[in-house]
Amino acid sequence: MSLYFERSYQRAFGTFPLRGEELRTAVRDAIATGYRAFDTAQMYGNEAELGEALADSGVGRDELCITTKVHPDNFGEDRFMRSVEASLDALRVDRVDALLLHWPMPGGDNRGPLELLQQARRRGLAAHIGVSNFTAGMMREAVARLDEPLVANQVEFHPLLDQSVLLRAAAETGVPLSSFCSVARGEVFRYPVFGEIAAEYGRTPAQIVLRWILQKGVPITTMSTKPQNIRANFEVMDFVLSSIDMARIDALAATNHRCVDSSKVPWAPDWD
Incomplete structure (x- = not known):
């Protein structure tokens, strides 16, 4: 297992849409809780603030795992490397642990950005590379095109969305999924089953x-500004859901609720 996954395979702290003092406070609380993996993106506009917060944290660089993502506006050959170098300057690091393409290209031709992503790793700007919001077909094409391994396809993943096609593609290609919108921006809390199961385990919904996401083999990226929620999101490693409870939650995939689509993000592909 790569160093990237040794540090962040289970739990990462997301930073969207945090800015300013709110971000600095949340990062400070996350560090105190035990988080060492942090996720940002050029699109979030907070790389410099995250870099400052991590530099001020007192945690050594070799203990941190930092992921950022390249904005689609920077996918051109004339802008890609300069944008990555700007991200590194903002984050106050010589390289990131993982550099992802944030979205696929409109129309689905990702050959150019993928080659530039691979070049970035070979230039030492990133320890690992990956993608985000790629469809199953795009995952297969990326693996076929690249010589360097992809360590993640970061996608919307929660119990209200059927991502079985992407899970099969992950198993087929060897490109692990990683989650965002892990609680569907709060939509999951409308469903009583989570409260019922939580009461059985003495946990929160x-x-x-x-825990359901982790038992699907998918790492979680979570964000909160409340210290108690930051701790609760981190403390999910010391219990296991039964197969019966997993199946109860699995049934909610038929809801097929998606938080992020083309009505919200212009780069969103035609999902599987």
Whole structure:
């Protein structure tokens, strides 16, 4: 297992849409809780603030795992490397642990950005590379095109969305999925089953959701500004959901609720 996954395979702290003092406070609380993996993106506009917060944290660089993502506006050959170098300057690091393409290209031709992503790793700007919001077909094409391994396809993943096609593609290609919108921006809490299962385990509904994702073999990226929720999101490693409870939650995939689509993000592909 790569160093990237040794540090962040289970739990990462997301930073969207945090800015300013709110971000600095949340990162400070996340560090105190035990988080060492942090996720940002050029699109979030907070790389410099995250870099400052991590530099001020007192945690050594070799203990941190930092992921950022390249904005689609920077996918051109004339802008890609300069944008990555700007991200590194903002984050105050010589390289990131993982560099992802944030979205696929409109129309689905990702050959150019993928080659530039691979070049970035070979230039030492990133320890690992990956993608985000890629469809199953795009995952297969990326693996066929690249010589370097992809360590993640970061996608919307929660119990209200059927991502079985992407899970099969992950098993087929060897490109692991990683989650965002892990609690469907709060939509999951409308469903009583999470509260019922939480009561059985002495946990919170959010912890049940996150544990379900982990037992699907998918790392979680979570964000909160409340210290108690930051701790709760982190403390999901010391219990296991039964197969019966997993199946109860699995049934909610038929809801097919998606938080992020082309009505919200212009780069969103035609999902599987």
